[in-house]
Amino acid sequence: MENVRIIAGIILVAVGLFVYITATIGLFRFHYVLNRMHAAALGDTLGILFVLLGLMFLVGFNFHTLRLGLIICFLWMASPVSSHLLAKAEFVTFKHIKSECEVVEK
Template sequence: MREAIAAVFIIMGLIVFLLSIFGIFRFKYVLNRIHAAALGDTLGLASIVVGLMILDMNFFAGAKLFLIILFFWMSGPIATHSIAKVEVLTNKSYEERVREK
């Protein structure tokens, strides 16, 4: 039963990664692509690591995997925000798009 639950989480994470890849190629605007990549990275990796935590019931291995999730949850949005901020500051067509609306 534990293996089935872990497999569901791992497959869910892979589906999130695939949807993220689809979003990266589907969207035309850079900030939308960054958003799709960031969500896929955070949610997909967290789901896969939770599946691995369920699969391996060792406390120390689970604690290490939890720290990996925590690190990615803290560093992923910060890195994504930094990249998006650089895009907004350096892209002149962004200002034109905002003024048109």
């Protein structure tokens, strides 16, 4: 049982690291702001979820697990909102946004 828990934790951390590596490659390979931001936001949400879940498994189920869960909650609330605000700032300030992506007129 102990081994299963540790192996599950290691696999989850590895998956999280894979997501992070993908996000980092995307961050450097893409050229436009919104594309790069999408990659970075992906790493910040999915990657952190897998890494922290893996840490929860590794640490065992006690009070620290609850703390890690709270960290996931906080990051999942804070990170997408900041990405949304950055995208909004780009949308408001960039004049030629229609040449880069589709814009739905309200």
